[in-house]
């Protein structure tokens with residue numbers, strides 16, 4: 001039996017299969033889209049929840065428009081699942097084509113979660129992950145991992161209520177076809193990506209301003225002594 005060393009940088013674990021990675025790194029690749037990507041939990045996003053809430057409540061119309069965008073996305077995905085015709089959400093209708101089996105499965109999975117969550121939770125999730133990526137880019141190995149985590153945390157929304165107690169760990173960590181993850185992330189990004197980037201940039205600017213203020217204060221205090 002030939003033993004090969006895992007292809008993940010810094011990993012010395014070996015494996016006997018015709019695979020590039022050891023079990024641990026292969027699992028991460030399947031779950032999070034990159035062999036080195038670590039999990040991002042609901043707790044990691046918690047600090048941003050209040051900030052997003054206050055930002056969006058300053059302009060009630062934005063909340064309303066985002067909820068409307070969510071309804072439209074659900075409608076498009078429901079049409080894909082029902083008709084088998086793929087239409088890019090918020091895209092050009094003239095590009096309609098037959099949906100692949102993975103896209104149909106993605107549509108069904110999407111709708112199952114959509115029925116168990118609220119537009120607010122979905123919006124806050126996409127914005128929260130985007131703020132995290134903007135403030136701590138090192139959290140995500142690459143854009144693919146970022147997208148996987150959007151899809152994974154989206155699935156997590158349907159278990160983040162009382163239902164969580166009856167869902168086993170194996171269900172929570174079920175892995176899907178990579179194209180399914182990327183399709184779902186792509187739909188959510190088409191709906192909320194632009195707003196998420198704008199809000200994340202505002203958060204970053206505000207944080208940098210606060211840090212500059214701290215620095216000024218520190219220098220002034222130094223000058224006192």
Ligand SMILES: [Zn+2]
Nearest residue numbers: 006011022025
């Ligand atoms: Zn490894």
